[in-house]
Amino acid sequence: NAGVTQTPKFQVLKTGQSMTLQCAQDMNHNSMYWYRQDPGMGLRLIYYSASEGTTDKGEVPNGYNVSRLNKREFSLRLESAAPSQTSVYFCASSEVGESAQHFGDGTRLSIL
């Protein structure tokens, strides 16, 4: 049972490069989320998708875009990477809004 799968696990980018982080869940969950985790700051919500076809901004959306490709997949795109976006990125899914969130193992992203 894979749960939430994130790719890639590690990535190093140069400032100004673009990339897309991929996330897929196999639990038939309606809601999906993208967070970033920085030391001493817990998890901060970047974007979320309450259901297929909808996306909304979270706490720190600037510099990011998302696509809810279908019910299973939710991608996060950095159009022009900046050093401030160096972080660990987590994707999560839940059955509905106020239910347990299931997390992937994260993508460790470094921007030089």
Add this chain to the structure above:
Amino acid sequence: TQLLEQSPQFLSIQEGENLTVYCNSSSVFSSLQWYRQEPGEGPVLLVTVVTGGEVKKLKRLTFQFGDARKDSSLHITAAQPGDTGLYLCAGFSGTYKYIFGTGTRLKVLA
């Protein structure tokens, strides 16, 4: 902006000791979750508390939701090295959003 403050930020204790981690906010949450995260992995849900004053037990872990639903605590009895990890609280703020606390990093020494 809703904030969840956790204390202490770091905790290093000997095996067998008891400890309490606190999660405090000035905002009211309809529910609150506790997660544990190990290095290189995503957080894993431990418990959800919903009712003000609710107490839930999970083996040696006791979780309490404050009467006003603004704060919560996690108490571990007789800590073991397997309890080592980052503990995160998360309050549901509505509209599909959870607000995560700043985290408590626990190390239990054998």
